[in-house]
Amino acid sequence: MNALDKPNLAAICVRSGSHLDLVVQEVPAPKPPGPGEIQVALNASGLNFSDLVKFSGAYQVQTPRPFFVGGEASGRVVAVGSSVQGLLIGDVVLVPTGCVRFQTLRASEATKVPDGIDLMVAASFRQNYQTAIDGLQRAQLRPGETLLVQGAAGGVGLAAVDIGLQMGARVIGVVSTEAKQAVVARYAADAILRTDQGFRSEVLALTQGQGADVVFDPVGGDVFDESVRCIAPFGRILVVGFASGRPALAKTNHLLVKDAAVIGYTPGGLKKKRPAEAERQLQTLMRWLVADRIKPFISHVLPLEEIQAGYQLIVDREVVGKVMIDLT
Numbered sequence: 001m002n003a004l005d006k007p008n009l010a011a012i013c014v015r016s017g018s019h020l021d022l023v024v025q026e027v028p029a030p031k032p033p034g035p036g037e038i039q040v041a042l043n044a045s046g047l048n049f050s051d052l053v054k055f056s057g058a059y060q061v062q063t064p065r066p067f068f069v070g071g072e073a074s075g076r077v078v079a080v081g082s083s084v085q086g087l088l089i090g091d092v093v094l095v096p097t098g099c100v101r102f103q104t105l106r107a108s109e110a111t112k113v114p115d116g117i118d119l120m121v122a123a124s125f126r127q128n129y130q131t132a133i134d135g136l137q138r139a140q141l142r143p144g145e146t147l148l149v150q151g152a153a154g155g156v157g158l159a160a161v162d163i164g165l166q167m168g169a170r171v172i173g174v175v176s177t178e179a180k181q182a183v184v185a186r187y188a189a190d191a192i193l194r195t196d197q198g199f200r201s202e203v204l205a206l207t208q209g210q211g212a213d214v215v216f217d218p219v220g221g222d223v224f225d226e227s228v229r230c231i232a233p234f235g236r237i238l239v240v241g242f243a244s245g246r247p248a249l250a251k252t253n254h255l256l257v258k259d260a261a262v263i264g265y266t267p268g269g270l271k272k273k274r275p276a277e278a279e280r281q282l283q284t285l286m287r288w289l290v291a292d293r294i295k296p297f298i299s300h301v302l303p304l305e306e307i308q309a310g311y312q313l314i315v316d317r318e319v320v321g322k323v324m325i326d327l328t
Contacts, residue, residue: 010100011069011307011325016057019311022069024304030104033081039104040095042075042327044123044301047310048155049243060266068098069307073327074113074123078102087112092119094126094282099304099325111282116290124322125159125296129285130278131240132159132216135265136167139214139236143168148203148212150219150227151243152192153180153320160216161187162294169214172206174199174223176317183297183320195223203230211235211258224248228255235260297321 010027033039051070053059077091084107087093093110097103113122141147147164151157152173161184164171173189175181181192191206193199203212211232217224220242227237228251235258242248250262271278288294300323302310310323 006101008100008102009304009327011098011304012066013055013063013069014066016065017055019052019055019308019315021055022308022311024307027100030102033079033084033104035082036084036107037081037104038077038084038087038093038107038110039079039102040075040093040097040110041078041102042073042095042097042100043119044075044327045070045073045097045099045325046124046127046155047307047314047323047325048072048127049241049314052311052314068100070098070325071096072123072127073097073099074119075103075327076119077110079104081107092117092122094122099307099327101304101327111279114286114290117286120298120301120324120326121289121296124298124324125285125289125294126282128155128159128322129163129294129296130270130281131156131265132163133281133285134270134278135216135238135240136160136163136214138265139216139238139263141167141169141214144170145213146170146172146207146210146232148215148227148230149173149189150195150215150217150223151175152184152189153177154218154243155319155322156218156240157216158184158187158297158321159294161189162296164216165189166288166293172203172212180320186297187295198226200226200230207232214238216240218243220244220248221246224250228260231258231260233258233260237262239264298324300324301326 007026092113095110147169149160153175171189172191173184174193184192211230213232215227215237218240221244299320313319
């Protein structure tokens with residue numbers, strides 16, 4: 001069977017609510033590509049915590065409903081419109097689209113994937129790893145500094161561990177369970193601590209009382225509060241999100257005493273405001289991926305029909321690295 005002969009199934013958010021309100025249904029086949037467009041048969045798409053916030057209607061930027069679920073996928077080009085340069089039928093590409101089998105989109109939105117990268121892996125790394133590399137550059141992480149990564153077994157946290165090591169930092173990861181501790185250990189982090197055992201005193205002990213130079217925090221809440229108390233002089237705390245459910249309030253007296261800074265970071269902001277720089281970062285990450293310098297971790301792969309179960313794994317904090325949807 002030709003790939004295009006398959007039903008064009010998609011996961012759709014039809015109204016504000018939870019992941020349990022998503023529907024999987026057949027949608028019309030995409031229109032043939034026009035000038036400057038390509039058509040892609042998608043292979044895999046990654047699920048993210050931020051998707052859950054979008055479903056609830058609490059995300060900073062509202063997406064009109066209905067919309068295809070997700071925002072990062074890989075696939076093969078199956079048709080090319082006129083005036084498209086640099087992409088051919090059969091090329092593997094990354095596209096910022098969701099969980100749908102076939103999609104027509106602007107060629108400028110696609111990024112060609114080098115040979116040697118598995119399609120499932122290709123779809124798994126972009127959002128998390130680009131968040132990590134851009135965020136850590138924003139925080140001015142330098143070789144030899146100590147990086148404290150909260151939620152180190154989550155998708156973006158594990159990417160920050162991986163990228164921090166590539167940038168020459170001493171990396172301390174913080175996780176919630178022994179099983180997650182074992183996965184982070186594969187990345188040769190210098191130390192792995194547990195949130196349920198408290199980490200402030202251990203961070204200070206590991207750094208001879210100085211504290212962490214940079215904190216990468218996608219968790220927020222109590223974790224942020226404790227992070228502030230083990231930051232080094234002139235340290236930087238990068239706020240990536242609040243998976244704990246509570247945005248933290250920084251106590252400015254603690255920041256004042258340490259000459260420390262809190263930096264807000266929105267994933268995707270660089271691509272919107274400085275697209276050329278974002279593309280250079282992505283090309284760097286793909287070179288590292290081909291060279292096996294970074295190692296995205298996938299803990300679950302599910303069919304499209306089980307997408308609700310995939311998001312439930314995120315809600316239950318059972319995902320290490322990434323949960324993926326197989327669209328084939």
